[in-house]
Amino acid sequence: MSAIDQIGRRREGIGGIVDSVLEEYGSVQGLLFLLPTLVLLTGIVFYPMIQNGLLLSLRDYTLNPAAPDPFVGLANYEYWFFGAGQALFLFSIKVTILYELLVVPFDLVVALGAALLMNERFQLPGLGIETRAFWRGLMLAGYASPAIAAGLTWGIMQQAAEYGIVYQFLTQFFDIPASGGIVSNKPWAFWGVVIAKVWRDFGFMYIVFLAGVQSIPSALYEISKVDGANPIQRFRYITLPHLRTVIVTVVMIRTVFTVGKLAIPLATTQGGPVNYTRVLGLVIYDVGFGEWALGRAAALGMMFAVSIIPLILLWVKTETEDY
Amino acid sequence: MVDANLDGLRKTFNNGNVVAVDSIDLHIEEGEFIVLVGPSGCGKSTTLRCIAGLETPNDGKIEFGGHDVTELPPKDRAVSMVFQNYALYPSMTVYENMEFGLKMRGADRETIDERVRWAAGIMEIGDLLDRYPNQLSGGQQQRVALGRAIVREPAIFLLDEPLSNLDAKLRSVMRTEIQELQRKLDVATVFVTHDQEEAMTMGDRIAVMNAGRIEQVDPPEVIYHEPNSLFVADFIGSPEINFFESTFDGSDTVDTGAFGFDVPSEVATELSSGLDGRDLVVGIRPEDISLAPLGEGVIDTEIQVLEPMGDTQILYFDIGDSRIRAVVPSAQPIGENDKVGLSVNWENVHFFRPDGPSVVKWRKATDEGVNTDQELRTDQRAGNQ
Numbered sequence: 001m002s003a004i005d006q007i008g009r010r011r012e013g014i015g016g017i018v019d020s021v022l023e024e025y026g027s028v029q030g031l032l033f034l035l036p037t038l039v040l041l042t043g044i045v046f047y048p049m050i051q052n053g054l055l056l057s058l059r060d061y062t063l064n065p066a067a068p069d070p071f072v073g074l075a076n077y078e079y080w081f082f083g084a085g086q087a088l089f090l091f092s093i094k095v096t097i098l099y100e101l102l103v104v105p106f107d108l109v110v111a112l113g114a115a116l117l118m119n120e121r122f123q124l125p126g127l128g129i130e131t132r133a134f135w136r137g138l139m140l141a142g143y144a145s146p147a148i149a150a151g152l153t154w155g156i157m158q159q160a161a162e163y164g165i166v167y168q169f170l171t172q173f174f175d176i177p178a179s180g181g182i183v184s185n186k187p188w189a190f191w192g193v194v195i196a197k198v199w200r201d202f203g204f205m206y207i208v209f210l211a212g213v214q215s216i217p218s219a220l221y222e223i224s225k226v227d228g229a230n231p232i233q234r235f236r237y238i239t240l241p242h243l244r245t246v247i248v249t250v251v252m253i254r255t256v257f258t259v260g261k262l263a264i265p266l267a268t269t270q271g272g273p274v275n276y277t278r279v280l281g282l283v284i285y286d287v288g289f290g291e292w293a294l295g296r297a298a299a300l301g302m303m304f305a306v307s308i309i310p311l312i313l314l315w316v317k318t319e320t321e322d323y
Numbered sequence: 324m325v326d327a328n329l330d331g332l333r334k335t336f337n338n339g340n341v342v343a344v345d346s347i348d349l350h351i352e353e354g355e356f357i358v359l360v361g362p363s364g365c366g367k368s369t370t371l372r373c374i375a376g377l378e379t380p381n382d383g384k385i386e387f388g389g390h391d392v393t394e395l396p397p398k399d400r401a402v403s404m405v406f407q408n409y410a411l412y413p414s415m416t417v418y419e420n421m422e423f424g425l426k427m428r429g430a431d432r433e434t435i436d437e438r439v440r441w442a443a444g445i446m447e448i449g450d451l452l453d454r455y456p457n458q459l460s461g462g463q464q465q466r467v468a469l470g471r472a473i474v475r476e477p478a479i480f481l482l483d484e485p486l487s488n489l490d491a492k493l494r495s496v497m498r499t500e501i502q503e504l505q506r507k508l509d510v511a512t513v514f515v516t517h518d519q520e521e522a523m524t525m526g527d528r529i530a531v532m533n534a535g536r537i538e539q540v541d542p543p544e545v546i547y548h549e550p551n552s553l554f555v556a557d558f559i560g561s562p563e564i565n566f567f568e569s570t571f572d573g574s575d576t577v578d579t580g581a582f583g584f585d586v587p588s589e590v591a592t593e594l595s596s597g598l599d600g601r602d603l604v605v606g607i608r609p610e611d612i613s614l615a616p617l618g619e620g621v622i623d624t625e626i627q628v629l630e631p632m633g634d635t636q637i638l639y640f641d642i643g644d645s646r647i648r649a650v651v652p653s654a655q656p657i658g659e660n661d662k663v664g665l666s667v668n669w670e671n672v673h674f675f676r677p678d679g680p681s682v683v684k685w686r687k688a689t690d691e692g693v694n695t696d697q698e699l700r701t702d703q704r705a706g707n708q
Binding site: 217219220222223224225226227228229230233237238241242244 | 375376377396397398402403404406408410412413414415423424427428
C-alpha cells in the first residue's frame with residue numbers, strides 16, 4: 001500500500017490501532033523482536049519512573065512498613081513552591097545554575113589545555129616521547145578516581161591545617177579565614193567545590209579533545225607554516241574549528257551530566273557552610289536520605305527531571321545536527 | 324625568479340638510525356620544472372620537505388638565489404606547496420583558503436582580493452570561491468590547492484605527489500594543466516612523484532632517487548635511453564625493462580644462459596674495460612623485442628600471457644627463470660600459447676655491471692651507425708631443451 005493511499009484514511013476502534021501498529025512494525029514477529037527490550041526497559045526505567053518518581057511524589061511516604069503512606073495529592077509540590085521549602089528550593093536552583101556555569105567552562109579550558117599540551121612533542125628530559133604515555137595517562141587520574149574519594153580528599157586538602165595543602169597554598173595569595181579554611185567559609189567553599197569538581201571531571205573532555213586534536217591532519221599544520229601562520233593563528237584557524245563539533249558535544253554532555261551530580265559537593269563541603277554549596281541534587285539527597293521525607297524528595301526530583309528535559313532536547317539536537 | 328641549490332643535503336631520523344636523504348646535490352635552474360621520482364621511502368618527499376623548511380637537514384646547505392635558507396622557517400622562504408591530499412583548511416571557504424597566506428603576512432585587503440581573483444581566474448575556480456572544501460570534487464580541490472599556492476607569487480613551487488589522489492583521466496588533464504601553469508608562471512618547480520610516467524611527461528629534468536640518493540639527473544629522454552644504472556633502467560619505462568644475467572667471454576660473445584650473441588668490437592672493448600669480471604647484466608626494453616618467424620630469431624619460445632593494449636599488445640614469455648616482456652603492434656595475429664621466435668633491436672641493448680652501474684649502450688659504442696644485420700650467433704638453448 002502506498003503512503004499516499006493512507007493520507008486522510010481514518011481507522012476506527014481497537015482493530016484500527018492494531019492494524020496501524022502491525023503496519024508500523026511489519027508483523028507480529030516484529031513486535032516479538034521488540035519484546036525483550038521492552039520488558040527490560042519496563043523493569044529498569046518505566047516502572048521506577050512511575051512508582052518511585054511520579055507516584056512517590058504524591059504520597060507522604062515513610063520507611064516504616066507498618067505506617068500508612070497516604071496519597072497527599074500535590075502537597076509535596078506545594079511544600080517546595082509555596083511552603084517551608086521555598087527558600088531552600090530557590091536558593092539551591094541559584095547555586096546549581098552558578099555551579100554549572102562555572103564548572104563546565106572551567107572544565108573545558110583545563111581539558112583543552114591539557115589535551116593540547118599532551119599532544120605536543122616535547123624534547124625536554126622526562127617529557128619526551130618515551131614518557132608521553134605516562135603523562136597522558138596521569139591526566140586521567142582524576143576521572144578514574146571515585147568522586148566521593150576525590151571530594152573527601154579535596155575537602156581535607158582545603159582545611160586550614162598543616163595537611164591542608166591547597167589551603168596553605170591559596171592562603172598566601174588570598175585572605176582565607178583560618179577557622180574553617182576553604183570548605184567552611186563563604187565564598188571560598190563554593191570555589192573549593194568547583195576546583196574539586198573540575199579536577200575530578202576534566203579527564204573526560206581531555207580524552208575526547210586529545211582524540212580530536214590527534215585526528216587533525218598534520219598536513220594542515222604544515223601548509224599553515226608555509227603560509228606563515230604562528231602558533232596562536234594555527235590554534236585559531238585550524239585546531240579550534242576542527243574541534244568545534246566535539247566541543248559542542250562534550251559541553252552539552254557535561255552540562256546535562258553535571259546538573260544532577262552531588263558526590264563532590266557532598267564529600268567536599270557537605271553543602272555547607274549552612275546551605276551555601278547545596279546544589280539541587282544534594283537537596284534531594286538530604287531530604288530523602290537525611291530527613292527520610294521521601295515524598296518531598298521525589299517531588300523535587302520530578303521537578304528536576306522535567307526541568308532538564310529542555311537541556312536534553314538541546315543535546316539531542318546538537319548530536320543529530322550536522323555541523 | 325630564483326634558482327635553488329642543494330648542497331650535500333643529509334637528513335636522518337630516529338637519532339641517525341634512519342637515513343632518509345643522503346648527501347644530495349641538486350641545482351634547480353630558474354623556471355625549471357624538475358621531477359623527483361623514486362619508489363616509496365627513497366627520500367624524495369623528505370628532500371622536498373627540506374626545501375620547504377618543514378624538515379631541518381642534519382647536514383648540507385640549501386640556497387635560494389644564492390641566499391642560504393637552510394635554517395629559515397618555512398614562512399620566510401617564499402615557497403609554496405601543494406600536498407597529495409591538498410590540505411585545504413576545511414573550515415574556510417575557497418576564498419579564505421586562498422587568501423590565508425597573504426592574510427598571515429599582513430597584506431592589505433585590496434591586494435589580497437586582487438591576487439585571489441587573479442589566481443582564481445588562472446585556475447578557473449572563480450565560481451567556487453564561496454564554497455567549502457567538502458563541497459568540491461577532487462579535481463576542484465586540486466585546483467584550489469594550486470590556486471592557493473600561486474596566490475603568493477612563490478620563489479619556488481613545491482608539489483608533493485599532487486596528482487596521486489585523482490582518477491586516471493583527471494590525472495592526465497591536471498598533468499597538462501600543471502605544466503602549462505608552470506610555464507606561465509616561470510617559477511622553479513620541484514614535483515615529487517612515484518609515477519615514472521608522470522615524471523617522464525612533466526619534467527624538464529628528472530632526478531631518479533633510490534635509498535636516499537640521486538641516481539641520475541637528466542632530461543627524460545636521456546633517462547630513458549641512457550640510464551646510468553640498473554635501478555634507473557628498471558624504474559623508468561613501462562612495461563619494465565628485461566634483464567638477463569649474463570657472462571661475457573672476454574672477446575666477443577655474451578651468453579645469457581638462454582641464448583648468446585656476438586657483440587661488435589667497439590662494445591667488446593667497452594665491456595672488457597668496464598667489467599670487473601665476466602658477469603654482466605643485459606638490459607633489453609620490451610619495445611626492442613619483436614616477433615620473428617620460428618627459428619629465425621635469437622630464441623623460440625611460447626607466449627604465456629597476452630595483454631591487449633589497443634594499438635599495441637604486451638606479450639609475456641618465460642625464458643630461463645625469468646619472465647620476459649615484449650611490446651608488439653596489435654596487428655600481429657597471435658594468441659596465448661603460440662610458439663614464436665624473438666628478435667632483438669640490438670642497438671638499443673644496455674649492458675650493466677651486476678652491482679648496478681651502466682657499462683655501455685650498444686648504440687653509443689658503435690657511434691650511432693650500428694648495423695642491425697650483425698652476424699649473430701643464436702644457439703637457442705632454451706628452445707632446444
